[in-house]
Each structure stands twice: as C-alpha cells, then as structure tokens.
Amino acid sequence: MALMPGATYIGPTPNKRVDGMVEVRGLVLHIQEGNEQGSEAWFKNPASQASAHFLNPKTGALRQLVDTKDRAWAEADGNAHWVSIENEGYAGDKLTASQLENAAQLLAWLHKTYSVPLESTDDPTGKGLGWHGMGGAAWGGHTGCPGDPIKAQRAAIIARAEQILGLDQKPKVSLAHVVYAAQHDPQAAQGHTTYKGEVLLVEKALQAEGLLAAQYVDGSFGTRTVGAYARWQRSAAGGGFTGTAADGVPGKTSLKLLAARHNFTVTD
Structure with a gap:
C-alpha cells in the first residue's frame, strides 16, 4: 500500500478504482463544505460515488482514506492523475495553521515519492499544487472550490514543504x-x-x-x-x-x- 507516514488511515471505501492512478501530477486542494465526520461518512457511502485520498481536519493529524496508487473519485476527469485533499471547512475559509502544516507535509511526501514539483499550477494538464476549480466543467464544474483564501495560501504551503525537505537552504x-x-x-x-x-x-x-x-x-x-x-x-x-x-x-x-x-x- 502507498500510505503516507504520519497520516491516520481511515479506509477503506468502496468509492475508488484500485490501481487506477495513471500518474501523480500533483496535489489538488478541495474544501469539504462540511465537517470531518460528515465528509468521512459521505465518502464511505457507496451512493455518493465520491471520495478523496486525504481528509484534512481543522485540528489534528492528516487522515488518509484512499491509497495513492488507487484512483479516488474527487475531480472527475482529473482522478487518474491527481492526489486529492479535502480540507474541513467552507468556501471562503482559510486553512488553519494545522491544516497548512498537514498540506505541506503531504506535498513534501509527494515530492519525495512521486517527484511532484514544488510549485503552484492552474493548469489541469500541468504539475504541482493545484485546486479543484482549475479543471472547470471536466472536473465537475466546482469552480469556486476551495475558495480564493485557500488558493492564496499555496505559496505558504510550498515554502513550508521546502523547509521540511531542507530545500530552502539552497540558493x-x-x-x-x-x-x-x-x-x-x-x-x-x-x-x-x-x-x-x-x-x-x-x-x-x-x-x-x-x-x-x-x-x-x-x-x-x-x-x-x-x-x-x-x-x-x-x-x-x-x-x-x-x-x-x-x-x-x-x-x-x-x-x-x-x-x-x-x-x-x-x-x-
């Protein structure tokens, strides 16, 4: 299994395609539009036809629902290429300090494990740290997800990931x-x-x-x-x-x- 060290495993879920990842281009930020308990229950409900690789609570450790070698059902046409993280909260919220740290730890692990570049992207065919709405209609039409405040925090997530990896010491x-x-x-x-x-x-x-x-x-x-x-x-x-x-x-x-x-x- 491809599980992130330090994350709490909360699977399994029927809402996935086993061994379905074609590649890992990067990490996509989502907002739950709800809380952890409700989101976890929804993602484990076969009727929802939805899931995410990781859930990120406002406080506490990152939680992994889907193995990163498996395809989560988070962004439609993007599912085969992107790891997804659902952040607890609502559109318009900012990530808490704990959520930002969790996202940075995940991005650093994806960089080490899959060579995901430590850069922002707004291109669904690109690589790096993206956001759900960048995929437009092909990704479900959720153009407001996760909201501008979280999109603006991508630079801070990347900077922290560089610190975690020791890359901030390089010129x-x-x-x-x-x-x-x-x-x-x-x-x-x-x-x-x-x-x-x-x-x-x-x-x-x-x-x-x-x-x-x-x-x-x-x-x-x-x-x-x-x-x-x-x-x-x-x-x-x-x-x-x-x-x-x-x-x-x-x-x-x-x-x-x-x-x-x-x-x-x-x-x-």
Whole structure:
C-alpha cells in the first residue's frame, strides 16, 4: 500500500478504482463544505460515488482514506492523475495553521515519492499544487472550490514543504530574472549585468558542464552564455530540445534540470 507516514488511515471505501492512478501530477486542494465526520461518512457511502485520498481536519493529524496508487473519485476527469485533499471547512475559509502544516507535509511526501514539483499550477494538464476549480466543467464544474483564501495560501504551503525537505537552504534562481537577462544583456554594453548573482549561478553550472569557459563566468548573460545555454538545452541532460526551444533563453524544464545537477532551486 502507498500510505503516507504520519497520516491516520481511515479506509477503506468502496468509492475508488484500485490501481487506477495513471500518474501523480500533483496535489489538488478541495474544501469539504462540511465537517470531518460528515465528509468521512459521505465518502464511505457507496451512493455518493465520491471520495478523496486525504481528509484534512481543522485540528489534528492528516487522515488518509484512499491509497495513492488507487484512483479516488474527487475531480472527475482529473482522478487518474491527481492526489486529492479535502480540507474541513467552507468556501471562503482559510486553512488553519494545522491544516497548512498537514498540506505541506503531504506535498513534501509527494515530492519525495512521486517527484511532484514544488510549485503552484492552474493548469489541469500541468504539475504541482493545484485546486479543484482549475479543471472547470471536466472536473465537475466546482469552480469556486476551495475558495480564493485557500488558493492564496499555496505559496505558504510550498515554502513550508521546502523547509521540511531542507530545500530552502539552497540558493534560488528566478526563471523570470534569468529570462530577462538573456533577452537584454547581449544587446547592452560590454560587462553589463542584470540579476548578476542569479546569472552567476547559471553560468557556474554551465561551466561545470563544460559548456562555458571560465572567462565568461561574469554575471552577464551575454552572447557566450546564451550560446552555452543553447548547447545545454540541446543536450540529453538538458532536455534534448531542438529549434526555437533551444535558443539559449532559459525555459522552466531546462533550468530545473540544470538546477537539480548543481544544487540550486528555481522559482517563477
């Protein structure tokens, strides 16, 4: 069984598809529109045709109803790809401190177990920390679930998950910053730097990969760095991109692959 350590198992339920997960793209936040006792009873009732992997009470430990290798019935077309967490409360509520901690612990475990990225997503075909309403009609049309206050807490959940995993100690590189530098530094005067510290981290990584000579590791995302980054994008380790996807301007996938090999983290 794929049960999360530290969570209280409250299964089984008939409302699931055994071994039904195609992949785990990420974690979807829900709101129960009720309390734990009522939600648990409903999710165990065959007539409901509904369930969730985890229930998150306002106080106390996270509770697991469905094994993460099994498909819970929480978001219709999204069921085969997403782990679901139902938070006790009503739309408009914020997560309590206990609920936020539980959600962060779960996200950290999913990162370790399924390589779920520690980032927010509003795309039902994306990966990371999402929310029920992002799936629209295909996910049941619950566009107000879990509510704006909880959606806004995703950054805090991710930050806490990074702390749990010890990733907050790594230096950070903003994708937006290095993209801007790659687009503006080559046209600027010689030696011009934009976001020098972050560009240096990228350049040092490219140097370690044997793609950029030491003399060009200067914090300026100039033409030599653009060329080196393009070679990284084309390499198998960098994603094997071709054409305009290997133009030397960092993309999220190639930058995260570089970060994973050289001990920094990537933010939006």
